Amino acid sequence: MRILITGAKGRVGRDMVLELARRRHEVIALGREDLDVTDLPAVRRCFTAWRPDVVVNCAAYTNADDAEREREAALATNALGARNVAISCREARTVLLHFSTDYVFDGEKSEPYTIWDSPAPLNIYGVSKMWGENFVRSLLDEHYVVRASWLFASHGRNFVETMLRLGGASGPNRSPGQPCASTVSTGLPVVPVVTDQCGSPTYAVDLAKACADLLETGCFGTYHVTNHGTVTRYEFARAIFEMAGLAVDVRPARSEAFPGTARRPRNSALDPFPLHETIGYLLPPWQDALKRYLGHRDPGTQADRPTKPVGHAAGGLWPREQEELAT
Numbered sequence: 001m002r003i004l005i006t007g008a009k010g011r012v013g014r015d016m017v018l019e020l021a022r023r024r025h026e027v028i029a030l031g032r033e034d035l036d037v038t039d040l041p042a043v044r045r046c047f048t049a050w051r052p053d054v055v056v057n058c059a060a061y062t063n064a065d066d067a068e069r070e071r072e073a074a075l076a077t078n079a080l081g082a083r084n085v086a087i088s089c090r091e092a093r094t095v096l097l098h099f100s101t102d103y104v105f106d107g108e109k110s111e112p113y114t115i116w117d118s119p120a121p122l123n124i125y126g127v128s129k130m131w132g133e134n135f136v137r138s139l140l141d142e143h144y145v146v147r148a149s150w151l152f153a154s155h156g157r158n159f160v161e162t163m164l165r166l167g168g169a170s171g172p173n174r175s176p177g178q179p180c181a182s183t184v185s186t187g188l189p190v191v192p193v194v195t196d197q198c199g200s201p202t203y204a205v206d207l208a209k210a211c212a213d214l215l216e217t218g219c220f221g222t223y224h225v226t227n228h229g230t231v232t233r234y235e236f237a238r239a240i241f242e243m244a245g246l247a248v249d250v251r252p253a254r255s256e257a258f259p260g261t262a263r264r265p266r267n268s269a270l271d272p273f274p275l276h277e278t279i280g281y282l283l284p285p286w287q288d289a290l291k292r293y294l295g296h297r298d299p300g301t302q303a304d305r306p307t308k309p310v311g312h313a314a315g316g317l318w319p320r321e322q323e324e325l326a327t
């Protein structure tokens with residue numbers, strides 16, 4: 001299949017490019033400078049030029065805290081951008097796989113959220129993603145809306161890298177000379193982490209594989225795709241430090257201890273039904289995913305890695321992707 005990926009330089013975008021190219025699909029990887037999804041004529045021109053069979057929309061405004069201040073920008077990319085891609089897919093009779101998030105829910109449910117639960121976002125990012133979902137569903141029959149949560153990928157920032165930095169691990173995410181808070185008594189770095197947010201971490205590599213499998217089913221609809229199991233942020237942080245072999249004094253904290261950030265759902269757990277019934281498996285447990293992530297982690301390829309593609313951008317691959325495909 002010829003598959004066009006928007007936002008191809010983001011966390012999910014990069015792993016989608018890798019996974020689909022590995023499966024020998026013809027991949028057209030477009031970064032933001034190649035295609036701005038808020039520009040409908042540009043999206044239409046792209047579809048005419050490339051004539052894709054499938055579009056994977058990874059373009060998104062994803063900083064939930066900044067979105068509270070930059071409401072227009074978040075809505076433009078996540079709602080209007082999704083609308084523009086869906087309109088162009090409908091006109092070109094192209095299948096769309098669109099990503100969304102657990103943040104469309106308010107987190108007040110005591111059970112994991114199912115695909116039939118009604119969104120009620122707590123923050124602007126969640127609102128913008130909900131509107132994006134609604135545009136996709138109302139404009140296009142042949143769509144997959146894939147909600148993920150607590151994403152970690154080997155590109156860009158994520159919670160795991162933040163914890164490793166705060167825990168004192170060396171790596172490019174640590175600013176030169178940046179001290180770690182530490183207890184006088186133990187000398188260990190002190191890292192407060194919230195106990196009142198629980199969810200399912202998602203490794204972008206596993207997400208990309210499941211999405212590539214979903215695309216082969218033709219079973220359109222909404223899916224929850226996360227690694228198996230739920231955990232609080234606090235427990236997740238402890239697991240990260242333990243697996244990374246870091247001695248850290250992890251302190252339980254409440255969300256109120258971090259003022260100025262966007263409100264987040266207390267419960268982000270997503271029920272995967274009907275993922276197993278559709279692709280034949282569920283994603284591995286988050287502990288397994290974290291172990292693989294840490295095993296593959298190369299500090300030189302984390303947040304500070306160059307984002308320029310090799311050669312021409314459209315259809316181009318980045319250095320590490322090229323290496324991985326060659327091995």
Ligand SMILES: NC(=O)c1ccc[n+]([C@@H]2O[C@H](COP(=O)([O-])OP(=O)(O)OC[C@H]3O[C@@H](n4cnc5c(N)ncnc54)[C@H](OP(=O)(O)O)[C@@H]3O)[C@@H](O)[C@H]2O)c1
Nearest residue numbers: 007009010011012032036037059060062099101148149151
């Ligand atoms: N990260 C998470 O924890 C998480 C959790 C659940 C769901 N998701 C969803 O997964 C999807 C992918 O997220 P991600 O983590 O890969 O995000 P990401 O790393 O922030 O990547 C998003 C990409 O989209 C690009 N972009 C932004 N505005 C654009 C525009 N107007 N036109 C075209 N491209 C644009 C960004 O470019 P710039 O960097 O130049 O802005 C970036 O390369 C999103 O739909 C997100 O909502 C993410």
